Amino acid sequence: MTASPRRRTLLAVGAALALGAAAAGPASAQSAGAPNPIRILVGFPPGGGTDAIARTLAERLKDQLGQPVVVDNRAGAGGQIAAQTLKASAPDGHTLFLSHDHTISILPQVTRNPGFDPAKDFVPVAGFATFVNALALSGGTPAKTLPDYVGWVRSQGGRGNVGVPAPASVPEFLVKLIGQKFSLDLQAAPYRGSAPMMADMLGNQIGAGVGSIPDFIENHKAGKIRVVAVMGSARQAAVPDAPTFGELGLAGFEDVPYYGLFAPAGTPQAVIDRLGEALAKVVAQPDVRERLTGMGLTVGYMPQQQLASRERAYTQTWARIIKASGFQPQ
CATH class of the missing domain: 3.40.190.10 (Periplasmic binding protein-like II)
Structure with a gap:
């Protein structure tokens, strides 16, 4: 049955309103007092150490930032999928990547085409711990x-x-x-x-x-x-009875890896500063420090430039080890 002219007009108006609402979705939600969530990408499945750390931080960051913070597990290829997702994300502060040394410092050296370049595609936000x-x-x-x-x-x-x-x-x-x-x-x-x-x-x-x-x-x-x-130059408080590899005659593993948050390149510095300040307040909370320490981390806040320096130094250390091993990028 053919719709009447009046019905066709009403349908057209309704469709236009629906399209407009869809296009304005996030902005409309924000203006209505429901801020867009921040997602923290994790390159490993739920249930592992990195996932537990991300969920601990997300729980408190939402209070500091006044908006939802969710963990988004993009598991696979040693964090490569999550890193590629970060690269493709808008540089607006709504997508972060919680990563340790492997994806940022090691993977680009052992993979021919990782699909991302940390130096060009990412910007450090802040670090919060080292581990072994x-x-x-x-x-x-x-x-x-x-x-x-x-x-x-x-x-x-x-x-x-x-x-x-x-x-x-x-x-x-x-x-x-x-x-x-x-x-x-x-x-x-x-x-x-x-x-x-x-x-x-x-x-x-x-x-x-x-x-x-x-x-x-x-x-x-x-x-x-x-x-x-x-690993490391000293025994770890979490496992004090476990000797270092150096004690057992295996030298060269004194430098320890790091954990940090990263954002897409191009993220405004004011946004980076806000996120870094929020992270600093979270890791300063005694119960958060206790929880992370209990997971085996050495908690210590690293501002943006300190994390960047540590990332570069660790990358150089492992560049020498990888080259000496004869490993060829795959």
Whole structure:
């Protein structure tokens, strides 16, 4: 049935109003007192250490900023997908990337076409902590220390698989160097993040794993896995009984990685400053510091330029290690 002229007019007006509302969606919501949410991209699945850290910060940032802050997990390729998402996002302060060293400092050096260049596509907002990577043994592995583990692998024919949360990562290089140091045939088994690696460790599907203390700390405290060696120049308060790799004769892993927030290049400095100030207030809160410290982090606020300097220094350190290893970008 053909609509009357009056009905056609009403339908046209309604369609125009609907299109106008859709186009003005975020701005209209803001003007009505409902600010757009800020999303924090995380390059790993829910349940891992980085995800837990992001959710801890998001919970308090929303109060400091007076707007919703949500965690957006874009897992895959060692954070590469999340980094590419950040690059494609508008530089308006509504999309941030919470990342550690792997995606920012390591991935661009070991991947031929990562799809992003941190120096050109990102701008540091602020850092909030450092941490260490560690070697942990599964509950089903009879060894209690790194020397015990070396002896056990030798008793199994000198070969072993060690889980790592991402390919071509600091943990993978560490596996290679442990094998070289102790004349073992250790093969890194890459996972899509720490959560699936931990699931296999808890199920005794793999005898050992290398990852960050935040990834391991909960299950280490529960006695389900054992952290037996840590990076850094000193033992870690979260696992004081675990010696450093240097103590065990494996030098070169004294420099420790960082955690920070990053924004798309072109984000106005006033926006960066506001976000950085909010983060500083959050990590200064005693209960937040306690929670992050309990996850195995060394909490310490780093303003924008300090994070940028640390990022450059860490990138240079690992450029030398990667080159010496003979690794070719893939």
